[in-house]
Amino acid sequence: MKAGTMATLKCNALCMSFDGVQALSDVIVELPTSGIVAIIGPNGAGKTTLLNVLTGFLRPEAGQVFLGQRELTGLPAHRIARLGVARTFQDLRLISLVSLLENVLLARPNQKGEKLLHALFRFGVAAEESKNREAAVRLIRFVGLEGKEDQPAGELSYGQQKLLTLACCLATEARILLLDEPVAGVHPEMVSQILALLRKLRDEGKLVVFIEHDLGAVRQVADHVIVMDQGRIIAQGKPNEVLDRPEIIEAYVG
Amino acid sequence: MVYAMLAVSLDLLAGHTGLLSVAQAAFLGVGAYTSALLVTVLGASFVVGLLGSIVMAVSVSVAVSVPSLRLQDNYFVILTFAFQMVVGDVLNNWTEVTRGPRGIPQIPQPVILGWHVTSHLDFLILATALTCFAYFVVFRVTGSPFGRVLHAIREDEMFAKAHGKNTLYFKVVAFAVSAALAAMAGSLYAHYISYIDPTSFTIMESILIISMVIIGGAGSMWGPLVGAFVLVTLPEALRFVGLPSAIGANLRQIIYGSLLVIMMVFRPRGLMGRYGFGR
Numbered sequence: 001m002k003a004g005t006m007a008t009l010k011c012n013a014l015c016m017s018f019d020g021v022q023a024l025s026d027v028i029v030e031l032p033t034s035g036i037v038a039i040i041g042p043n044g045a046g047k048t049t050l051l052n053v054l055t056g057f058l059r060p061e062a063g064q065v066f067l068g069q070r071e072l073t074g075l076p077a078h079r080i081a082r083l084g085v086a087r088t089f090q091d092l093r094l095i096s097l098v099s100l101l102e103n104v105l106l107a108r109p110n111q112k113g114e115k116l117l118h119a120l121f122r123f124g125v126a127a128e129e130s131k132n133r134e135a136a137v138r139l140i141r142f143v144g145l146e147g148k149e150d151q152p153a154g155e156l157s158y159g160q161q162k163l164l165t166l167a168c169c170l171a172t173e174a175r176i177l178l179l180d181e182p183v184a185g186v187h188p189e190m191v192s193q194i195l196a197l198l199r200k201l202r203d204e205g206k207l208v209v210f211i212e213h214d215l216g217a218v219r220q221v222a223d224h225v226i227v228m229d230q231g232r233i234i235a236q237g238k239p240n241e242v243l244d245r246p247e248i249i250e251a252y253v254g
Numbered sequence: 255m256v257y258a259m260l261a262v263s264l265d266l267l268a269g270h271t272g273l274l275s276v277a278q279a280a281f282l283g284v285g286a287y288t289s290a291l292l293v294t295v296l297g298a299s300f301v302v303g304l305l306g307s308i309v310m311a312v313s314v315s316v317a318v319s320v321p322s323l324r325l326q327d328n329y330f331v332i333l334t335f336a337f338q339m340v341v342g343d344v345l346n347n348w349t350e351v352t353r354g355p356r357g358i359p360q361i362p363q364p365v366i367l368g369w370h371v372t373s374h375l376d377f378l379i380l381a382t383a384l385t386c387f388a389y390f391v392v393f394r395v396t397g398s399p400f401g402r403v404l405h406a407i408r409e410d411e412m413f414a415k416a417h418g419k420n421t422l423y424f425k426v427v428a429f430a431v432s433a434a435l436a437a438m439a440g441s442l443y444a445h446y447i448s449y450i451d452p453t454s455f456t457i458m459e460s461i462l463i464i465s466m467v468i469i470g471g472a473g474s475m476w477g478p479l480v481g482a483f484v485l486v487t488l489p490e491a492l493r494f495v496g497l498p499s500a501i502g503a504n505l506r507q508i509i510y511g512s513l514l515v516i517m518m519v520f521r522p523r524g525l526m527g528r529y530g531f532g533r
Contacts (some may be wrong), residue, residue, distance in 0.1 A: 081418035093413040105399070106406050107417040114419075115400030116427050120394050129399065141442055172417050236475070 007068025013027045016061035023049040025231040037209045040219040041228035056080040086174035088165040096154030104136040107171035139167045159190035179210040261466040262480035263435035269472030272408030276460045277334035278342035282334040283455030285437025286444035300364035304441045311437030345452035357451025
């Protein structure tokens, strides 16, 4: 895993279609090793599909995904997550009945207590659990939800739930974070809080890729923008260069 | 007690992992037959029979679950149904080994390290010990990080996968543990009753076990025990009402059915449960 620490995530000629609709056609991307990358485009442009293919939740019809030298195509989603590529979902996925702490704890990697015999006999599980607990509390504080550790996740506001999914994502210790609309539908104050977190993560050397519709948010934080339309990448580059092009504005409005 | 064990074993699967299986009686049968055959044909001791039935149940469960758990939950239910039917057919028709509908008679009473289990009291002690063991296993497993993943699979499997959990592995292990506990109950049952035949291990039994879990409350600590207690004592209670047996037997089925419907409508979490089916 350490060997792949600075490996780049890239994909080659990805194709994917649903019932004859081409969701991805010949998509080639090479993501930087760190920074903030925004993926934008109208609804149905293939943004979420791209993310699903990169994280192994969908198997592409053609093309490959690589992390450094290692091919990820066809690996199950949990293996890709363990290799350091974590994601969030557009429709918030959380275990809403249990506490914030339990949600984050679940996401911690390599737990001995998840093996059956360890679960039964508890060799060293308590020590491991308390270490993971500390890490989880730290992450909950990092995303600004301190004091709510024992509250059920379902009682949080929408924006707070988005923060929690980010904490779960970070708990996996992934270096590459793929976030599906992390600020959509969130209160403006919360938006700036989440964007500040994304900057902090970039400064820690992580790669943050996020899908977003709000171009204002994209301009604020993104180092690099990828524009998609009808399953293709139609432009990419620095935000102020890409976002002012007339054809991009047209793709959005039209 | 046997039913309490079965209900607890199914609860690990249905209550905690969210996988409904209608094959629990099949694993009861696998356990009962393995243990009975080991002891009567090969002359093995009860302990060997018990361990043998657990090993057999785990192997069979893995063979069934690895392909079927790749499917969606609804199809998994159908596959366990098919498996239940296959086990019934094997027990009935593989006459060279299982003696078919004639069953296996004269299963000796257990002897454990010189302790001859003969009286009802002895059996009660043994059954209580094994039930406590089953309870301990399920309690430890569900209270651990392993159980945390099982609960996550029940609530949202995608969430667990996105955070690096091999959900197939967790489901296969939960299924195997559940089968092993059911087989343990089967082994005890065979040596207590001393005669087994295929009619004790049909789909009707499976459904009774499911009813226990649902009525008691899936995914809770005491739910399966309460459910088992209610459904085992119910027919006894009905006897005191003094109905003729022909009516009583049919009435029992009607009461089971209505009880299930009433539970599903008014309290889908069961008497003691925290979580309900059918979100």
